Amino acid sequence: MKRIPHIAARRTLPLAVLLPATALMAAGPSPASENGGGAEPGEGARPTVVLVHGYWADGSGWHEVVRSLQAEGYPVVATANPLRSLSGDADHLTARLRTIEGPVVLVGHSYGGAVITNAAAGNPNVESLVYIAGFAPDKGETAFELAAKYPGSRVTDDPSAPVPTALNAVPLGGGPTDVDLYLKPDKFSDVFLSDRLEASRARVLAASQRPATAASGNEPSAAAAWRDIPSWYLIPTDDRTIGTDNLRFMAERAGSTTVEIDAPHAVLETNPDEVTDVILKAAHDDARPALAATGTTARTAVLGGAAVVAVAAGATLVNRSRRP
Numbered sequence: 001m002k003r004i005p006h007i008a009a010r011r012t013l014p015l016a017v018l019l020p021a022t023a024l025m026a027a028g029p030s031p032a033s034e035n036g037g038g039a040e041p042g043e044g045a046r047p048t049v050v051l052v053h054g055y056w057a058d059g060s061g062w063h064e065v066v067r068s069l070q071a072e073g074y075p076v077v078a079t080a081n082p083l084r085s086l087s088g089d090a091d092h093l094t095a096r097l098r099t100i101e102g103p104v105v106l107v108g109h110s111y112g113g114a115v116i117t118n119a120a121a122g123n124p125n126v127e128s129l130v131y132i133a134g135f136a137p138d139k140g141e142t143a144f145e146l147a148a149k150y151p152g153s154r155v156t157d158d159p160s161a162p163v164p165t166a167l168n169a170v171p172l173g174g175g176p177t178d179v180d181l182y183l184k185p186d187k188f189s190d191v192f193l194s195d196r197l198e199a200s201r202a203r204v205l206a207a208s209q210r211p212a213t214a215a216s217g218n219e220p221s222a223a224a225a226w227r228d229i230p231s232w233y234l235i236p237t238d239d240r241t242i243g244t245d246n247l248r249f250m251a252e253r254a255g256s257t258t259v260e261i262d263a264p265h266a267v268l269e270t271n272p273d274e275v276t277d278v279i280l281k282a283a284h285d286d287a288r289p290a291l292a293a294t295g296t297t298a299r300t301a302v303l304g305g306a307a308v309v310a311v312a313a314g315a316t317l318v319n320r321s322r323r324p
Contacts (some may be wrong), residue, residue: 152243
C-alpha cells in the first residue's frame with residue numbers, strides 16, 4: 001500500500017428520469033454533459049468522474065466536491081444509489097456507466113464503495129477506483145462482516161440487540177429481514193459525523209437521510225474490481241461508522257494509494273477539499289498504484305467489542321431469515 005503525504009487542508013476543522021429504452025439506445029454514450037460538461041470525448045479528454053453515495057446520504061452530499069471538480073474542467077455525474085441490494089445497486093450503476101463515453105474515475109463513499117467494486121468489474125472504461133471511507137469487499141464478503149472485522153464502529157453498543165442500537169428498523173412488509181435501516185436522529189451526529197458539524201446542520205442531514213435495506217449490507221460481493229483496476233483510498237482517522245482500522249485493512253489489501261486525514265466517516269461533508277484532492281490525483285496521477293496480489297492476504301484478528309456488534313443485527317436478521 002502506497003501512502004502519499006496529505007497536502008495541508010484548505011479548510012481547518014477541529015478534531016441518492018426514466019427514458020424509453022429506444023431513446024436511450026439511440027442516444028448512446030455521452031460525455032456526461034448534462035452533469036457539468038467538460039471536454040469532448042477523444043484523445044486527451046478528461047475522464048468523467050462518477051460519484052456514488054452510500055448509506056444515510058444522497059447525491060447532494062457531493063455538492064462541494066462536484067463544484068470543485070467542475071471548476072477544474074472535469075465532467076461529473078453524482079448518481080443516485082438505490083440502496084436496495086448490492087447486486088441491484090451495482091446493476092443500476094453499471095447501466096449508468098454504459099451511457100458515459102470515454103474514461104471514468106469511479107468514486108464510492110461508504111457502502112457506495114461496495115457498489116463500485118462490483119459495477120466496475122469488466123468495464124474497460126473505468127481507469128481508477130476511489131474509495132472515500134468506503135467498503136472494498138473481496139468476492140464473497142459482505143459490507144456488514146467487514147465493518148465487524150476490527151473495533152471502531154459505533155453503530156451498536158449491544159451485541160444482543162436484535163437491531164443495532166444506533167439504528168431504527170422500519171418494516172417493509174416482506175418478512176423479519178425486509179426492513180429499511182435509518183440512523184437514529186440522536187445518534188447521527190456521533191456515528192456519521194463524529195460531531196464535526198454544527199448541530200443544526202447535523203439535524204438537517206439526519207432528517208433528510210436515505211435509508212438502506214438490511215439485505216444490501218448482508219449480500220456477498222460478486223466481484224472485486226480493485227484486483228484489476230488501480231485504486232486510491234481516503235481514510236478518515238475518526239471513522240465511527242465503518243471503523244478506521246477496517247478501512248485500513250481494505251486499503252492495504254487492495255494495494256491502494258492511501259491518504260489519511262483527521263475527519264469523520266462523512267468526510268465529504270466536513271472535508272470536501274481533501275476529498276477532491278484525492279479524486280484529482282486518481283484522475284491525472286501518472287504514478288499508478290500497484291494492483292493487489294492475486295488471492296487474499298490473511299490477517300489474523302480478534303473480532304470484538306463495538307466492531308462485532310456493529311453488524312450483529314444484520315447477521316441475526318440473515319440467520320433468522322434462513323430458518324425454516
